[in-house]
Amino acid sequence: MGIRIRNKKSLIRLISIIVLSIAVLAVPSYVWAKDNTKYLSKMYTSKMSPIIMIPGSSATENRFDSLVDKLNKNTRTKHSLLKLKVYNSGKIVYSGQLNNRDTEPIIVVGFENNHDGYSNIKLQAKMFSQALTDLQDKYRFNNFKGIGHSNGGLIYTEFIENYLSDHDVKMKKLMTIGSPYNFSERSTRNKTEMLANFIKNKDKIPQNLIVFSIAGTQNYTSDGLVPENSVRAGKYIYQHRVDHFTEMTVTGDDAQHSDLPQNQEIINLIQDNIIDKTNKKMNPARMQ
Amino acid sequence: MMRKFADRLVWFRRRLFFRASRETMTILIPFLIIGTFSIVIANSFLTPSGFGASILHIGDFVDNFKVINRVLNLITSWTTGLLALFASFKNAEVTARLKHNETRFVGLAGMITYIILVCLPTGVLPLKMPIDSSPLAAIRGPLSIQGLLLGLIVGYLVAQIFSYYEEHGKVGGNVEYKFLWPISISFLMAIIFGGFLLWLNNIGVFSALSTGIRSYSSQKDGLMLTIVGSIMTGILNWIGLSGPFDYSDATQSSVLASQNAIYALQHNSIWKVPYPFSQLALYHSYATYGGVGATLALMIAIVIMTRNKKDLLTVRWGLFPALFNSNSILMLGLPIFFNVVYLVPFVLVPVINMLVAAALITMHIIPPVPFPVPNGTPGPLIAFVGTSGNFSALIAGVLILAMDVFIYLPFVKFNNHVNNIYRLTHGKEE
Structure with a gap:
């Protein structure tokens, strides 16, 4: 084929631009592609599935220490415990340690701002989202389970509706313990702003999430602090939205609001419902 | 044989529609260049998950340019994003000019006709909604460069309606009243045709087509x-x-x-x-x-x-x-x-x-x-x-x-x- 090249200069220029830009971009692309594959492969092959706990208002990241102790009692596999404290400045301080071979560690996320109230819960949910990003960067898990005591359950709900989709992670289960979805309102007819917003945004909750809402009772209406009806209001958010929503009531000893995390009945519920089956098999505590 | 084929192509290119369309496209080019550069810069370099930010590991840094990113997207939506609309306007005008007809009214008439035509079938009333509410997204496609052919055709047809009226209608009186009829006829035709499309949409023709294609191509x-x-x-x-x-x-x-x-x-x-x-x-x-x-x-x-x-x-x-x-x-x-x-x-x-x-x-x-x-x-x-x-x-x-x-x-x-x-x-x- 007789081709007469009409614009030698332009051609050389064009080809050099194309080749050069491809060559220049190829180098960082190569690095990125390698990095990205490594990242993806860590994500997909990761067997880690932590249980991430959020304490209620006024509590710190040490809130669940005795619960974890009780969970680990009589079990062959001990869940390691990692604690995070998120400061208002965004700084995150880690304490405790993850056992390398532990596939189901417990991670507690506490906040410097641990105050009550809807505006604080919004802030805490955002901080939790940042903490989760940090945790995923460090440990590359692709799924987790959540437990929230009291306001911790509200923080979780706020997080699930507003931030969960930003993360490349599957949230498998959520257990809220004595979480006052309607704050201190005794009647669900008076919906607080928070509850109204939770209900409005319920479509953002992933349908495959499995949710347990646990209420404690000292008398027939309250656990001494939170009205039972306020805990029950969770059904307006989760029922008919997620595939499995279970409500449970715990009575008897240690059913007072602040005692709930140490309540043996609740620890049994956590072992039955939240902890992965593979771990349970090796766990003689439930076979007694 | 090739010679004949070439002659044939030249003959086609001489047809009024293609002559007008080529000129219209020429007019659109500067706007298109600005819109295209904006979106490429925004997508490839200023989006945290985009190519530039990813490979240079500057995703967090780029996050600071959210406003610029949004402005660039805005420029694109109002240039390439409305290219078919502009085409309906300009093609009506250019066609009228090539036919030596009145050009002052036909462009606007073409553009509004096009809006009616693309809004009707989707049931969207854009004036009542904020620009990025989701139903409006349905007409974004036909208004943008993706609807270019439609825009050109509508502009051309409106110019033809005007021209028919100028040749056969009673010409007289002031221009502002003279063109009331062809404008109304253009709108009416858009309503009839748009209504027909709406009816097709309502009986499920389009959704059946698109789900059919989609399920075929994804499974x-x-x-x-x-x-x-x-x-x-x-x-x-x-x-x-x-x-x-x-x-x-x-x-x-x-x-x-x-x-x-x-x-x-x-x-x-x-x-x-x-x-x-x-x-x-x-x-x-x-x-x-x-x-x-x-x-x-x-x-x-x-x-x-x-x-x-x-x-x-x-x-x-x-x-x-x-x-x-x-x-x-x-x-x-x-x-x-x-x-x-x-x-x-x-x-x-x-x-x-x-x-x-x-x-x-x-x-x-x-x-x-x-x-x-x-x-x-x-x-x-x-x-x-x-x-x-x-x-x-x-x-x-x-x-x-x-x-x-x-x-x-x-x-x-x-x-x-x-x-x-x-x-x-x-x-x-x-």
Whole structure:
């Protein structure tokens, strides 16, 4: 084929631009592609599935220490415990340690701002989202389970509706313990702003999430602090939205609001419902 | 024989609709250039998950440019995003001028007619809604460059209605009252035709069509399907409509692509994946260098072959976006739209590329492409990035690009030939 090249200069220029830009971009692309594959492969092959706990208002990241102790009692596999404290400045301080071979560690996320109230819960949910990003960067898990005591359950709900989709992670289960979805309102007819917003945004909750809402009772209406009806209001958010929503009531000893995390009945519920089956098999505590 | 064919093409190009359309497209080009540059910069460099930010690890830094990113997107929405609307306006005016008719009213009439026509079938009343509320998204497509052909046709038809009225209607009185009738008739026709489309939509014709196509293309995976999709995309783009595999979803990971990725990760190898001939693996990785129709090769062929200053300028302006797979400047500037000479390579080159790539994949010379790539990755690098940096994929990509240049060369030559005849027989109109 007789081709007469009409614009030698332009051609050389064009080809050099194309080749050069491809060559220049190829180098960082190569690095990125390698990095990205490594990242993806860590994500997909990761067997880690932590249980991430959020304490209620006024509590710190040490809130669940005795619960974890009780969970680990009589079990062959001990869940390691990692604690995070998120400061208002965004700084995150880690304490405790993850056992390398532990596939189901417990991670507690506490906040410097641990105050009550809807505006604080919004802030805490955002901080939790940042903490989760940090945790995923460090440990590359692709799924987790959540437990929230009291306001911790509200923080979780706020997080699930507003931030969960930003993360490349599957949230498998959520257990809220004595979480006052309607704050201190005794009647669900008076919906607080928070509850109204939770209900409005319920479509953002992933349908495959499995949710347990646990209420404690000292008398027939309250656990001494939170009205039972306020805990029950969770059904307006989760029922008919997620595939499995279970409500449970715990009575008897240690059913007072602040005692709930140490309540043996609740620890049994956590072992039955939240902890992965593979771990349970090796766990003689439930076979007694 | 070729001579006759060329004459035939010139005859076509002399038809009023094509003459007017070419002139209209020329008018749209500066706006298109600004809109295209804006979106390429925004997508490839200022989006945290985009190509530039990803590979340079400046995602967090780029996050600070949210406002600039949004402004650039705004510019694009009001330029390329409304290109078909502008086309309906300008084409009505240009047609009227070429027919030596009154031009002052026809443009606006064409534009409003077009709005009525595209809004009616979707049941959207844009004036009542904020601009980015979701129902309006339904008419974004037809208003943007994807609806160019429709816009041109509507503008042309409105000009014809005006012209019919000027020739046959009672002319008299002041202009502002004189044109009330043709304007009303244009609107009425848009309402009737739009109503017909709305009725089709209501009885479920469109949704059945689109779900049919979608379920077909997402469930099955095979070379045949990807090739058919590519041919459809090529032809539809050539007439100014968007096809099933368009640029916008080039990097969106489809179900098949993520299954490929998971398989590759589980088995720690990219060589055997369940769907080696998926859209991402073949079409986006090897068939769209420079956008639909592999137009990067066309640009090189033009620079080799042509002396036409205008075409060379178009290549110069089109190069930057084409490196990031956006070829709309070339589509209007050369033009490729409705240019019969370029139809054949525009549709065929991607198919040949995919066949070559599929053959190389089958022979295990290059791996299939399992991993998603960042938004706005340059065409020749998609396979390289998507295979986690496989060098044979990169080299294969460059060789395929060179092959494409040779396929395009004779067509560029013939196009020059047609242009010359056009210029010789009809003066210098362009």
